[in-house]
Amino acid sequence: MSESRQPDHLDFLFRYMNNASPTGYEMAGQKIWTEYISPFVDEIRSDYYGTAYGVINPQHEYKVVIEAHADEISWFVNYITDEGFIYVIRNGGSDHIIAPSMRVNIHTPGGVVKGVFGWPAIHTRKGKNLDMAPSLENICIDIGAKNKAEVLEKGIHVGCVVTYQDEFFELGENYYCGRALDNRMGGYCIAQVAKLLSEHKSELPFGLYFVNSVQEEIGLRGAEMIAQTIRPNMAIVTDVTHDTRTPMINKIEQGDIASGAGPALTYAPSIHNKLLQMVIDAAKEEEIPYQLSVASRSTGTDTDAFAYSNGGIPSTLISLPLRYMHTTVEMAHKHDIENLIKLIYKTVLKIDPGFNFKYF
Numbered sequence: 001m002s003e004s005r006q007p008d009h010l011d012f013l014f015r016y017m018n019n020a021s022p023t024g025y026e027m028a029g030q031k032i033w034t035e036y037i038s039p040f041v042d043e044i045r046s047d048y049y050g051t052a053y054g055v056i057n058p059q060h061e062y063k064v065v066i067e068a069h070a071d072e073i074s075w076f077v078n079y080i081t082d083e084g085f086i087y088v089i090r091n092g093g094s095d096h097i098i099a100p101s102m103r104v105n106i107h108t109p110g111g112v113v114k115g116v117f118g119w120p121a122i123h124t125r126k127g128k129n130l131d132m133a134p135s136l137e138n139i140c141i142d143i144g145a146k147n148k149a150e151v152l153e154k155g156i157h158v159g160c161v162v163t164y165q166d167e168f169f170e171l172g173e174n175y176y177c178g179r180a181l182d183n184r185m186g187g188y189c190i191a192q193v194a195k196l197l198s199e200h201k202s203e204l205p206f207g208l209y210f211v212n213s214v215q216e217e218i219g220l221r222g223a224e225m226i227a228q229t230i231r232p233n234m235a236i237v238t239d240v241t242h243d244t245r246t247p248m249i250n251k252i253e254q255g256d257i258a259s260g261a262g263p264a265l266t267y268a269p270s271i272h273n274k275l276l277q278m279v280i281d282a283a284k285e286e287e288i289p290y291q292l293s294v295a296s297r298s299t300g301t302d303t304d305a306f307a308y309s310n311g312g313i314p315s316t317l318i319s320l321p322l323r324y325m326h327t328t329v330e331m332a333h334k335h336d337i338e339n340l341i342k343l344i345y346k347t348v349l350k351i352d353p354g355f356n357f358k359y360f
Contacts (some may be wrong), residue, residue, distance in 0.1 A: 004041035017168035021073030022161045026214045037191045040198035051222045053211040060207035064360045065235040068186030069216035075162040077300040084145035092217030099139045103165040108155035115143040181330040186238040192341045223302035225226040227309035234314045237307035241319035255293045262289030263340040264319040270307035272314035282346045314357040
């Protein structure tokens with residue numbers, strides 16, 4: 001594809017971020033992602049559960065994975081009352097505290113039905129109920145229906161998935177804000193790495209797999225499946241981590257990570273020390289700012305799924321600092337996004353298939 005016809009990266013970013021890709025229903029987002037990345041890779045592939053990946057040099061036996069996850073947290077319709085109110089359960093780590101007053105899209109076979117998470121007016125909450133907190137038992141969706149029959153007529157049934165309506169936007173000069181930056185922003189970043197390699201006509205002595213996994217939010221399931229399919233020799237995973245400079249976060253427990261100070265590199269048992277050092281060396285050589293974090297037992301990201309598959313795959317994690325994770329106002333600094341893309345790109349250029357990852 002000629003340079004003039006290549007898709008605009010910001011148009012892609014906004015379309016990709018604004019689509020709904022709830023866990024288990026990532027198809028719409030994956031179509032947008034594969035359409036964008038296809039000019040920069042040799043092949044596009046997918047598995048039965050929807051993980052999508054583009055491949056450069058599919059003929060090579062040595063395989064390197066760069067991975068993000070495509071799914072966003074959401075809700076499932078679980079119970080419809082006779083009065084037409086809809087109760088939900090989580091699909092991933094959805095936060096019930098933020099639900100009241102949120103607008104939602106209920107995804108039905110016939111299309112989207114609009115609704116809201118209602119909440120009793122403050123005037124009606126007397127005494128102990130004044131400070132009543134939202135819980136899974138008391139939050140419910142109102143679509144303006146008069147009864148259950150009207151809800152069902154709209155095509156809503158138990159099992160319909162529900163996402164928030166909030167859209168992606170620029171906040172000030174330095175931030176992007178919206179829902180599902182965790183981790184569609186990662187999908188955007190690895191797509192930009194593919195674009196850079198294509199623009200620079202980089203010759204790689206290995207097969208490079210750009211993987212956009214599904215079902216991370218319910219336990220790394222898509223990564224578990226695709227690791228078995230690809231059987232890579234090494235994996236670089238990108239996800240989000242907490243900006244701990246925001247209020248009410250304990251830095252003694254969570255570490256000290258700040259938006260705008262660069263991507264975070266993690267020390268953890270599943271992180272391969274030699275591969276992590278390769279990333280750190282790339283950051284130092286290219287003067288890319290980075291931060292350090294620690295995870296005691298697991299990273300809680302797809303890194304763990306790759307690291308502990310197929311007898312052990314050298315894996316590392318490059319994280320994007322994120323404010324207000326699992327809300328509709330997740331925030332990421334533009335400089336961190338740019339530096340994360342650059343760091344993955346420069347690390348890829350350092351990879352040598354002959355490198356010995358064994359510790360001894």
